[in-house]
Each structure stands twice: as structure tokens, then as C-alpha cells.
Amino acid sequence: METSAIHVSEVLSQTSARLWRKGTAACGLAFAEWEWRDAEGWANYDQPDHHTLSVYLDGGDKIVRADRQLLGGGPDKFCLMPAGHASRWHVGGPIRMFHLYIDPAVLAYQAHAAFDITPRRIDLQDLTFVDDPALAMIVRGAVLPLDWSDLADRMALESACHLLLHRLLRHHTNRATTEVIKGRLAPAVQRNIIEYIEANLSSALKLEELACRAKLSTFHFAKMFRASVGLPPHAYVAKRRVDRAKSLLHDGKLELAQIALACGYASQSHFTRAFKGEAGMTPGAWRRVQEVRLRGLGD
Incomplete structure (x- = not known):
């Protein structure tokens, strides 16, 4: 559209x-x-x-x-x-x-x-x-x-x-509505969705795409995913992207721009905003803190 x-x-x-x-x-x-x-x-x-x-x-x-x-x-x-x-x-x-x-x-x-x-x-x-x-x-x-x-x-x-x-x-429709609740995702479906997310964190994951894999409407998938995992799908994906970024930052082999792309961010600036929102500091600052900690452990 x-x-x-x-x-x-x-x-x-x-x-x-x-x-x-x-x-x-x-x-x-x-x-x-x-x-x-x-x-x-x-x-x-x-x-x-x-x-x-x-x-x-x-x-x-x-x-x-x-x-x-x-x-x-x-x-x-x-x-x-x-x-x-x-x-x-x-x-x-x-x-x-x-x-x-x-x-x-x-x-x-x-x-x-x-x-x-x-x-x-x-x-x-x-x-x-x-x-x-x-x-x-x-x-x-x-x-x-x-x-x-x-x-x-x-x-x-x-x-x-x-x-x-x-x-x-x-x-705001012409009739009263009552929400239909369907519980949680089946364990096998939840495992399949989580594995798919992990394998595609560098891509532009879509809610419709995940719902389709679960054979559910987007509405019911979002409700059931949250009931199963504790977070809405978009919040879970955002958290996993930051977790993946932390792992790559700790590894120290990639530049910040490369990590941004590897974790599904369109730009380094968006990566920085998302990371700071989740971790409380910029990716560069987080990496420096980890380096200081490692040096302290080595002394």
C-alpha cells in the first residue's frame, strides 16, 4: 500500500x-x-x-x-x-x-x-x-x-x-467486541520461531513473517509470543540484537559499522541509539569498559 x-x-x-x-x-x-x-x-x-x-x-x-x-x-x-x-x-x-x-x-x-x-x-x-x-x-x-x-x-x-x-x-466500530485469547505457543513452535530469529538477526524481520511460520494471525501470534516469552516480538528481537552486538563487541574483531550491519541495523547511528537504550551506554563506551575489566582480570 x-x-x-x-x-x-x-x-x-x-x-x-x-x-x-x-x-x-x-x-x-x-x-x-x-x-x-x-x-x-x-x-x-x-x-x-x-x-x-x-x-x-x-x-x-x-x-x-x-x-x-x-x-x-x-x-x-x-x-x-x-x-x-x-x-x-x-x-x-x-x-x-x-x-x-x-x-x-x-x-x-x-x-x-x-x-x-x-x-x-x-x-x-x-x-x-x-x-x-x-x-x-x-x-x-x-x-x-x-x-x-x-x-x-x-x-x-x-x-x-x-x-x-x-x-x-x-x-470505535458499530458493535461491541470481545477479545479471543488462545494461550501460549506450543513448545515446538516457540523453539522454531526463536531459532529463526537467531538465524536472521541481521535481516529485517517482519511480524507477519514470524506469524506465518507459526501459522497464526499477527494478532494472535503477538499475544501468544508475549505470553510464552515474556516480551512482545519486537522487544524480544531488539533485545537479541543488542545481545548479539555485545558478543561481537566483546570479541573485538569487527568495527562498529560492521557490527551494526551484522545485527540488522541500517546505520551505525541507529545501532548506537538502540544499544544505548538497552545497555545504558554507547557501543564504544561498552567495549572500552569490557577492555578495562579484562585488563583488570589479567593483572
Whole structure:
């Protein structure tokens, strides 16, 4: 799902809105961060073939949904625009917003997998300027801090986007939903997944890829993996990458840039940030500490 072929994204690209960054998380999911500065303007959406979740990050108090005569946007407010809807928006002041574009088939699949609901019985609500602190927290805490272009963050992005889908299905559809829980991974499946992760830490591991190997939906795989291992898949992979990096740093044969690539990081700078977040110091500092300890043991 490319943002260049998405109706809402196409409309915004023809206005004064500026596209700060964009990305994809999995088949049928794409996202973008937009900013509309001081220029006034209109954005009219006419029966898009995708759902759009729009979360306001800054501003928004001067945006009006003209077709419903609604005013009341602001930071952390969100709008939900289902596929097939029509809306007219007037922007009268600065606004920065996050968009998640959702293929209806993906939402239908998640509805069936997570809640055992027949897809045709699920309809997203058409919502404007709504408060949902938990949803906004996912965007600000789990999506925006990630590097959307770095393959090492791909699984974390997929996980965050699936959390957003789960939130929409649980709280913003036309019917109440009850989550279906399936327990833990079978020992043989867990062993297979762990071995696959270990063998592919240098690659861009995807949540869908792991779920497919376990013959589960991404939703149930993530739930069952966490129940089995104690960490979400993306957090487990991130920890194992840092553990692998520590081993290579201790070995002392590779440069930092080589270790970054060997552990699945797209750049040395991303490796440094991830390592410091887990270990509390940069890779170079960690290596020096280990060297000092080894010298102390040898004295």
C-alpha cells in the first residue's frame, strides 16, 4: 500500500500541506506525517477505497469539518474516516497530524482473527474530533519515535500499527467486541520461531513473517509470543540484537559499522541509539569498559 496511490494522501499532496515522512508497516497498511502551516485551504475527500485514522499532533483548533459544521480539533484528538465516506475540511491555521491508511481487507481480517467477528458485520464509525488518550499514546509513544525508514524498526512499527487496529476494532466500530485469547505457543513452535530469529538477526524481520511460520494471525501470534516469552516480538528481537552486538563487541574483531550491519541495523547511528537504550551506554563506551575489566582480570 503506497501513500502515493492513496486517495487522502493524493488530496493532501495537492494542497499547502507538507509531507514530512511516510512509510509502510505491512501489506495493506501505510502511514504519513503531515504539516499544514499558516496558509488556509480546503481538503475534500470523496469516497476513498481505504480507511483513514487521523491523529492531531499539534494545532487543529482552526480546522472545520464543513460538511457537518464541526469545530473542535486539537492535540491528541482524532478523526476516523471510513472507506467510502465523503467529507469537506477547511484548514484555517497550523496543524500537524499523523495518518494511518488501512486497507479494508486488512481490518476485516484482523476483526475475524482478534474477535472472531464476521467481516461483513464490522463497520468503522465516521468520527470527528474525538478524544482517545490510549490511541494517542500509541501514536506518540510507539510510532512517532521510530525511524520509519530503518528496517530494524520494521517489526516495532508493525506491532504499533496492529495495536492501533486493535484499538479501533475494540472501541470505535458499530458493535461491541470481545477479545479471543488462545494461550501460549506450543513448545515446538516457540523453539522454531526463536531459532529463526537467531538465524536472521541481521535481516529485517517482519511480524507477519514470524506469524506465518507459526501459522497464526499477527494478532494472535503477538499475544501468544508475549505470553510464552515474556516480551512482545519486537522487544524480544531488539533485545537479541543488542545481545548479539555485545558478543561481537566483546570479541573485538569487527568495527562498529560492521557490527551494526551484522545485527540488522541500517546505520551505525541507529545501532548506537538502540544499544544505548538497552545497555545504558554507547557501543564504544561498552567495549572500552569490557577492555578495562579484562585488563583488570589479567593483572
